[in-house]
Amino acid sequence: MRLYLIVSASPSLCPGDNPQATHLPRAWAPLARPPPHGSRLTADLFSTNPGALKSPVSEQTTTPEDQRSPEDPLTPPPPAASLTPEPHNPGTPPDLFESVAEGPVVVQGGSPKLSSVPLDLPAGGNGGEGKQQDTSEPPVPPSSILPPMGAPLTPPVVPITPTATPSLTPNITPAAPTPVTPVAVARSSPEQAEGDGGDEFIQITVSDPQKIGDGMSSYMAYKVTTKTNVSYFRKKHWSVMRRFSDFLGLHRKLVEKHLHSGRVIPPAPEKSAIGTTKIKLGSDKNADSGSLDFIERRRAALERYMNRTSTHPTLRADPDFREFVELDAELPRATQTSALSSAGVLRLLNRVGETVNKMTFKMDESDQWFEERTQQIESLDAQLRKLHASMERLVNYRRELALSTAAFAKATAVLSSVEEHSSLSRALHQLSESTERTQTIHHAQADADFYVLSENTKDYIQLISAVKDVFHERVKTFQTWQHAQITLAKKREAKAKAELAGRMDKVQQAQEEVTEWEGKVERSQEEFERISRAIKKEMEQFDVMRVKDFRDMVIKYLEDLMTSQQQIIKVWETFIPEAKAIS
């Protein structure tokens, strides 16, 4: 699949405009797919630490591209091909980036700091401007690349054209420094984005669940309405229709792109075979309360998911996310989300492998911070689960209360009609009505119990497991590093042996291997450190967000509870005079 890279120097270029703004020089043939690396780049740019700049580059090199020889930075097509196995990603040609960037990186003997590279580029001028300003700098053609980085840069980057025909047209001149620039430029914008965080506003609502189609091929579509003042979106307020698998597809893509950078990706609502089948097979008229409940639950969960993802500045700027939110037409079917597809099976196998890995590999934790945090996460997880269980119990009991109150109201109505004493009968009738009203209040409160308290806590439990996943990524990187070190030692040994044996040809080869593995060791170490740093940063944010969310949730719940009580007060206040009126 080929991708679009919308490249334009004009900041006002909107996605949807002619994507083929410029043509890539031959060298930069359409990329097979946009590696998520671009986003990773952004991810790092996100950190205020300029030093982190280097990471994306190195990261790009260390991951799947290990095999690729770092010596030929300018062979875009092969690198592109070897990039992430992911299909379409209207992302950038980060590999352009990568391959180019590799040059400086490698050249500098693996100095991890890209900062040494062109920090002096005009990118620095971006500091005082909005995110979009990046593209306004002519000397920064790479700025066109920047958007692909997913940084909160110009919208044009969103290579999402309705036709979604992927054909990458990066007009990046393969100038060596160029790739660097975008990084630098991008760097400032994310920082800026961070700084501007307070002014930004993005709110997503998911509404109007509709059943489209019939029978087994039917599905639920939801209207996703976005209100935002974030600059790189086309409009301030618009809606699109999306189906459930689209949400899952988005999540999957985000995970693939960002998990390696140590980002915590908000988890998507789970698939539920039973609920979905019920809806598929049920007719509209038959929508019983059970499936209505299910749909409402899912809708609320999707809304929370979207909002959580959008609050994360990096994820928000991700082209996939933007496409999801903005693209007016149907998204290509994310078939890989189906459990039975080949990709699904593959994912399942991967997960099994990972679980085994998690259990068997015990990492030598040298970082105190991580050790503490891991423990804290574990106990938080356990405690939240317990809390969630007691919340569910509360919801159930309150629902029962609402039901039994309703039954009582009916019985009282009957009693009142049988009662012969007229004023007592009236009073009983009033009692029945008051109880009926109380019942409604209880029912509403049970809903609040559920949606505000219980579901949010459940979300947090899932978020915590996303955090655990991120921690595990780090462990994996550590593993890779260790492995590289071991292999390096072996290669060195082999070389020494060859030298002793005087086999010059072998020595040469061994030497090459040693060098290769030295590079790998270094890169994997950098990767490890990078991900550790990213995680730390991410966790800080996560903590802040978590604390805030929790407080908000509790406060909202208490307010709801208070309102219920006030309503109950009113009910009884109206009843008392009636009771007193019994003669």
Add this chain to the structure above:
Amino acid sequence: MAPILFQDGMEDVLPSETNGTKSGRSDTVDLNDSTLQVDISDALSEREKVKFTVHTKTTLPDYAKPEFSVVRQHEEFIWLHDRFDENEDYAGYIIPPPPPRPDFDASREKLQKLGEGEGSMTKEEFSKMKQELEAEYLATFKKTVAMHEVFLTRLAQHTVFRNDHNFKVFLEYEQDLSVRTKNKKEKVEGLFKSFNKSTDEILLAATQKDVDDYFEREKTFLLEYHMAIKDATTKADKMTQAHKSVADSYIQLSSGLSQLGTIEGPRLEKFINKVADTFEKARKVEGRVSSDEDLKLSDTLRYYVRDGSAAKDLLYRRLRCLANYEQANKNLDRARAKNKDVHAPVDVADAELAQQNACEKFEHISNKAKEELNDLKARRVTAFKKNLIELAELELKHAKAQAQLLKSCLQSLPEE
């Protein structure tokens, strides 16, 4: 368990009853009439049994002492009720319904379940839930004592019942009344009897035409009413149960939150602890709502279910009496027809006598029954009024308390 004093619990149930009896009587009995005052001054709960200390104060000459106490068990109360029930002289009266058996099974079950689940909760949670259960047990206990007392007071206030010999024995006799619970045979007998009675009832209801329109109406009304009120009572019970469960689940929520607070650390801890505390307080209020609903609403309904049942019994007796009367009439006619000749006047005389008796009885019952039913109505209306008002006021009070609690919590929170 130690003896429990519960004087406060009594006032709730007592006055409504006595007020009712007061209004219906032509010879009103002053609440403060000291001629015969009965109450349950003490109660002891021992594993399976409850021992009530019945305390009497009287100025009546029949009694040996002006003030005395005896210890009675539930079975003895039932014995007393049965004596009244069987007494034909009282056929025209509504016999006060017997108190229900003290039933702690539900509480016991819950306690057991709690004990089993002890491992899965924290110490505080466990002790809190245990406290709740103990309070529940105490409440049940208080209620059963109240029921027994009401039964006795109604008897004591009734102009006719109070002079009953069995009643005196019950109050005075210091030894055990040795009322053994019915053994198997007697239980089966009792079952059989009640089965007979109900079939008879149905039969009568189907075949016996009542001469008096008033009673016909009353019967229909009572039947309908009885069903409706029974239904309402069950639903009310379910409702209060559910309410209690909601209140109890707050306990776990509260303790879960406090644990979360310790893990979260200083940032959220104060916040969480305040919230946990609020939940704990809210729980107490909710629990109070539940028990008040139970006391004011469910119990009132329940009592009138039983009273209505007693009224139904009265009507049944009257109907039976009527049937007997009509039967006696027929017998007399037959006797008369058979004995056209003079030399068997005895049969006729017998039949005449029987018929006369039946007639008297029937008249007597009818009159009394009318009085009693009116009385019941008035009592019911007053009791309902009182309890409904109290219920509404209590609900209001609790809702306000909770709203206030939540408000102050919310106000103190954002200060963090």
